[in-house]
Amino acid sequence: MADMLFTLPEGLTLASFWGLMGVSFIASLITAALGIGGGALLLAVMASLVPPAALIPVHGAVQLASNAGRMGLMFEHVHWPALKGFALGSAIGAVLGGLVAVELPPWIIQLAVGLFVIWSVFAHPPKWLSRFPVLTGGISSFLTMFFGATGLFVAGYTKAQNLPRHGHVATHAALMTLQHSLKVVVFGILGFAFGAWLWVVVALSIAGFLGTATGRMVLGRMSDAGFRRALDILLVLIALRLIWSALTG
Structure with missing residues (x-):
């Protein structure tokens, strides 16, 4: 049915499309409920189903829609002062990342992000994360041009x-x-x-929005203490997976 509504891009099968729809829903549910994790899950699955040349830009477009929907549903809770310096750094990092001709080895980024996340969970949040949001925004935006899912890095700042x-x-x-x-x-x-990839991005974004709405209901039933504990556990598990992927890759 989906192939009658739009033409799937080259390299993506109908079965892969429906698989990504389900993963997009689950990934957004996880992120809405716990604040992190869905982007990395979606990237991991897309890496095996989407052509390499399209992986990072398409993942970025889907994540843009997913995060925008989540922000819209919870707009009144946004802490706007956190965006000021971060926005400037992000703009600089994105431009520099786009200008870099040599792609960084993925395993180096995976290892660095994984170790950083574990450090941020078990140690006190690094002071420079809150004192230098421009630097945080710049580094994470630069990395996202090569790695895709840097939500884990930004989670440390948040x-x-x-x-x-x-x-x-x-x-x-x-x-x-x-x-x-x-x-x-x-x-x-x-x-x-x-x-x-327009219709694929739109379809995955709709599935992600439905997952966000479902995850928001789960979030409303959690206590602050339960949320923090679940967040830390999820961060460590994903970080360990990143480190394992880096060492075995």
Whole structure:
């Protein structure tokens, strides 16, 4: 049925499309409920189903829509002061990442992000995360041009804001909406043909929005303490997976 409504881009099968629809729903549910994790899950699955040349830009477009929807649903909880310096750094990092001709080895980025996340969970949040948001935005935006799912890195900055669970999720969504917007713009300038993937991005975004709405109901039933504990556990598990992928890859 889907192939009658639109033409699937080259390299994507109908079975893969429906699989991505389900993963997009689950990934957004996880992120809405826990604040993090869905982007990395979606990227991991897309890496085996989407052509390599389209992986990072298409993932960025889907994550843009997903985070924008989550931010819209929780708009009143966004901690706007966190976006000021972060926005400037993100713009600089995205431009620099787009200008870099040599792609960084993925395993180096995976290892660095994984170790950083574990450090941020078991140690006190690094002070420079809250003191130097420009640097945080710049580094994470630069990395997202090569790695895709840097929500884990940005989660460390969001955690340093010491926000309640709704504020944490909403603010993280706003930060990632900004970052993915810049990434999509830069990839567009570099010549990626988003038009061929438009209907796929729209469909996955709709599935993601439904997952966000479901996850928001789950979030409303969690206590602050339960949220923090679940967030830390999920961060460690994903970080260990990143480190394992780096060492075995």
